[in-house]
Amino acid sequence: MNTKYVTLVVLTLVCLTALVVLVGREGLQEQNISMVKWDKKPCPKGVITVLDKGRLCNQIFEYVSVWALARRHGLLPFVPNTIHNKLRGLFAHLSIPPLSELIDSSGDCPKLNKNSLNRASSDDLFDVDDRALRTNESEDPFVLREYIVLIRLIVPVLDEVKEEFKYRPEIVTVAQTRLRWSRSRLEADHRSRETLFVGVHVRRDDYFRAFQAFGVTSYADAGYYRHAVSWMLRKLTSEATSAHNIAFVLASDDPAWYGSAVFFLGEVETPEVDLVMLSSCNHSIVDYGTYGLWAALLVNGWTVVYDLSALNPHQTILEINGLLRVAGLMSKWAMLT
Structure with a gap:
């Protein structure tokens, strides 16, 4: 009788232990899932970049146009790696990061892909301010066309331009x-x-x-x-x-x-x-x-x-x-x- 009682107690303890383990695993899985959901970053809004084409100073003005619009409207600026690599050999400090940093950190964002980032949003230079304002609330990137020179935005802030773009x-x-x-x-x-x-x-x-x-x-x-x-x-x-x-x-x-x-x-x-x-x-x-x-x-x-x-x-x-x-x-x- 004592032997049966001991066996019953042991089986009960084993079942309770298994139940605790299962509950613990399920709770941990739920916790892990919630952590994944919580850690996932939202897709950024207000991204602005530019297409790269041309020689050294075409690239400078492509970069400066992104800088000027981002500064004016509080956008999130990036430039193609080809521009960044070229200009970092000329300027002592570049405040705009390369586009690869955006792509690497936004892998799950459907609107930030190589196709959308390699196609100009518009060829119209007169609607850039309106487009920039809309971009602030959108996950769609604002991609400036190649060879762009936004003179009317650059000239009023020439003093800031001279401070920002110091030669090496x-x-x-x-x-x-x-x-x-x-x-x-x-x-x-x-x-x-x-x-x-x-x-x-x-x-x-x-x-x-x-x-x-x-x-x-x-x-x-x-x-x-x-x-x-x-x-x-x-x-x-x-x-x-x-x-x-x-x-x-x-x-x-x-x-x-x-x-x-x-x-x-x-x-x-x-x-x-x-x-x-x-x-x-x-x-x-x-x-x-x-x-x-x-x-x-x-x-x-x-x-x-x-x-x-x-x-x-x-x-x-x-x-x-x-x-x-x-x-x-x-x-x-x-x-x-």
Whole structure:
């Protein structure tokens, strides 16, 4: 009898233990499920990015356009890895993360995939503010088109742009070495005195193909640069309160042309250094394109721009030359032919 009683007690304890284990497992599973549900991040709203296409300064303006819109409307900015990788070699600090960080952290978000992030939301530059406002409350990303230059948003915050986009010190050192070389040559002939630097950018190369597509037939030639140099000399001389040297620092994508046609310092193999050098000058002479535009925006003095609209159909010009849009917004920018 005692043996049966002991056996019954043991079986009862075993059953109770098994029941506790089962209940514990089910509770743990429910807890794990609830933890998974609780840990799952919601898909982000207000994402803005841009398509990447073009050369160095196309990428700069694609990045800056994202930065300006995100800053203006409180959006969540990202840029393609190709842009980020290129620009981190030029700028000391990039506040916008690469697009891969968004993709890696949003794997379960159906609206944040390679298809949606590689297709422009709109080609219309006039509705970007409205679209940005809608994006703030949407999981659909706002993807800016390639080659975008949001001049009207960038110009009002130029002081902040100059603070945000500081060049890497090692590139600045090389650029300053070139400028010192130019200064020393002038001082050898014209005594040691203050030197004013005028950055001159000559854009040719692939721009002529763009000209043909837009029906542009008249463009900057050697006569324009001579006119611009004469204008700049008169302006700087009339404003001067003391004697100084004036150094014209040239950079171009077509050394064969300017070597025979114009008045050298830049090297076509080092576009980043040339850009920093032009940006470090006191004044600018430019023709068209984002390279000259970016350099001139960072310069605080006078800028002469080639007036592409003077001899070409006006309706096509603003599409191809953002410099003309800037000239209408800046008090110290003059248009010449």
